[in-house]
Amino acid sequence: MNDFTPWSSLAGGALIGVAASLLLVASGRLAGISGIVAGLLVGERGDRPWRAFFLAGLLLAGLAIALSAPSAIAPSPRALGWLAVSGLLVGAGTRLGNGCTSGHGVCGISRLSRRALVATATFVATGVATVAVARWLGSGS
DSSP, X not given: OTTOOHHHHHHHHHHHHHHHHHHHHHHSOOOOHHHHXXXXXXXXXXGHHHHHHHHHHHXXXXXXXXXXXXXXXXXXXXXXXXXXXXXXXXXXXXXXXXSOHIIIIIIIHHTTOHHHHHHHHHHHHHHHHHHHHHHHHHTTO
């Protein structure tokens, strides 16, 4: 808990909630990133522009933070190969679970979806188990 930042975490969570709410109220769409990306790649042609703008906003916000507060974004302590394998596993998990943490955890739970609750509990439990195993393996025990 050395890097615990409650105020910036609260602000970031609030911004995510507001953005997800605005998208739902304005267009009836869920802000699940895996679904937005999938729809951009293989969705209906007329449905692609809003998806592209949403993803561009995510990238531009990241770029703005990187330029305005470069110390806020640190390089990963893991090798690129581990990151690639992790990304592939997350991608496979989002396909199996019919959504990602943003779709299920932010949008689904707020709509009281049982499927989203189960999916989010599974994400969290798997994350906890993964960290425990990684720390155990990394400790030399």
